[in-house]
Amino acid sequence: MSFVNFEKKEISFKVVYYGAPLGGKTTNLSHLHEVMPSSVRGDLTMLSTQQDRTLYFDFLPLQSTVIKGFISRFQLYTVPGQPIYDRTRRIVLTGADGVVFVADSQWTQMTSNADSLENLKANLVSHGRALETTPHVFQLNKRDLPDVAPVSYMDFLLNRGRVRADCMEAVASRGDGVAQTLNTICKLVLAQFIEEHNMKVSMAARAASA
Ligand SMILES: Nc1nc2c(ncn2[C@@H]2O[C@H](COP(=O)(O)OP(=O)(O)OP(=O)(O)O)[C@@H](O)[C@H]2O)c(=O)[nH]1
Numbered sequence: 001m002s003f004v005n006f007e008k009k010e011i012s013f014k015v016v017y018y019g020a021p022l023g024g025k026t027t028n029l030s031h032l033h034e035v036m037p038s039s040v041r042g043d044l045t046m047l048s049t050q051q052d053r054t055l056y057f058d059f060l061p062l063q064s065t066v067i068k069g070f071i072s073r074f075q076l077y078t079v080p081g082q083p084i085y086d087r088t089r090r091i092v093l094t095g096a097d098g099v100v101f102v103a104d105s106q107w108t109q110m111t112s113n114a115d116s117l118e119n120l121k122a123n124l125v126s127h128g129r130a131l132e133t134t135p136h137v138f139q140l141n142k143r144d145l146p147d148v149a150p151v152s153y154m155d156f157l158l159n160r161g162r163v164r165a166d167c168m169e170a171v172a173s174r175g176d177g178v179a180q181t182l183n184t185i186c187k188l189v190l191a192q193f194i195e196e197h198n199m200k201v202s203m204a205a206r207a208a209s210a
């Protein structure tokens with residue numbers, strides 16, 4: 001959950017990149033680390049196997065000044081996509097303010113995307129949360145490959161029966177759509193923070209006048 005340090009005038013948000021194995025979660029963070037000026041980003045920490053599969057998580061801290069008078073820190077994490085690492089995914093998801101679901105657009109990966117989305121929902125429930133009330137976006141990655149599902153099909157697969165979320169096309173290995181995805185999730189996270197903050201203020205005012 002977001003953390004406000006009034007003394008240092010800092011707000012921290014946690015964004016978790018979730019999704020099917022080999023979907024491109026780590027590639028998103030690597031690209032951001034590559035293109036962001038070093039003044040606004042920290043080091044990229046990657047805890048991977050020798051085959052570059054995420055073993056525990058990747059971590060990239062970024063900062064901006066989107067809320068007047070405050071430094072906003074966005075802590076970006078990825079989870080390991082391989083099914084056996086479910087316990088790790090659950091731990092990394094703790095306290096997430098927003099989720100980027102990285103879907104693999106290849107037709108062969110549709111079951112894997114659907115399984116991973118169900119796993120995300122279940123892990124949010126284990127934290128007493130729901131996807132519907134957690135800011136999230138769907139990134140449709142690997143749009144450069146030949147055998148990909150149409151955007152409309154993936155939108156139906158991922159958004160069906162739920163509160164709709166943005167579906168953003170990407171080719172993370174080229175960096176296409178990576179910054180746009182980050183911008184979208186950051187805006188949603190900030191919007192929810194401001195809404196909750198105002199809600200707390202108005203509730204406090206109501207309690208004071210009672
Ligand atoms: N063609 C293509 N390959 C991509 C794209 N994005 C990532 N890849 C490749 O897909 C493979 C897996 O990418 P990762 O970023 O490691 O995937 P991941 O989701 O972090 O995988 P896990 O950590 O094992 O869950 C790598 O070889 C990437 O270079 C893309 O948009 N297009």
Ligand SMILES: [Mg+2]
Nearest residue numbers: 025026053054
């Ligand atoms: Mg990874």
